[in-house]
Amino acid sequence: MRTHEGNRPDDNFQVYDDDEAIDHFARCSQIFVDLTPYRKAIVKENHEDGLPVQRPLFMHYEDDPQTYDIQYEYLFGSDLLVAPVYKADQKRWTVYLPDDKWIHLWSGQAFGQGQHLIEAPLGEIPVFLSPTIKVCSNI
Numbered sequence: 560m561r562t563h564e565g566n567r568p569d570d571n572f573q574v575y576d577d578d579e580a581i582d583h584f585a586r587c588s589q590i591f592v593d594l595t596p597y598r599k600a601i602v603k604e605n606h607e608d609g610l611p612v613q614r615p616l617f618m619h620y621e622d623d624p625q626t627y628d629i630q631y632e633y634l635f636g637s638d639l640l641v642a643p644v645y646k647a648d649q650k651r652w653t654v655y656l657p658d659d660k661w662i663h664l665w666s667g668q669a670f671g672q673g674q675h676l677i678e679a680p681l682g683e684i685p686v687f688l689s690p691t692i693k694v695c696s697n698i
Contacts, residue, residue, distance in 0.1 A: 583682055590664070594639075597692060601636035612636065620657035629655055638689035644679050652679040654687075661687035 575581060601612050611618075614634040616626035632642040632655065640661065642654040658672040664686040666678070677685045 587682075597636065597639070604636070616640070616655075616657055620659075623657050625655060626657055638692040640687040640689075642677075642685040642687075644684055650678070650680055651676050652685050653677075654685045656687060660690050662690060663687055 601610075604610050605612050612635065614637070616629050616632060616634060617623070619634060619637050620626045631645055632640060634640055640656065642652060644652045654675050654677050656670055656672055656675060661670045662668070663670060663677065665683045670687065679685050
């Protein structure tokens with residue numbers, strides 16, 4: 560959670576000079592804090608049971624053949640799905656969600672199984688939470 564820009568401030572974006580960046584950084588920092596109990600639980604699960612923290616979708620949706628071919632989405636634990644945007648200049652991103660109920664982190668909109676075209680502005684990669692995830696209600 561640090562910027563690594565201190566050695567060349569004129570060449571790097573200074574987050575503290577931009578109100579919009581500060582607001583976004585504050586929101587992301589709060590999400591990080593709110594996820595602390597969840598992160599601790601999945602790291603404990605990793606330690607005790609050997610389950611990876613970052614998981615392929617097929618690990619929890621083995622009966623869904625589509626999950627075996629997805630290489631650019633992953634589960635963080637079993638209840639948080641991340642679909643990184645890996646192409647430049649994308650404002651929307653197609654995401655496959657396995658059979659479950661999913662809540663979009665940024666909008667709070669509910670989604671079900673299937674392909675979905677998701678708004679993905681810079682700084683808001685598609686992230687989905689299972690309704691059963693135990694985190695603070697701020698997310």
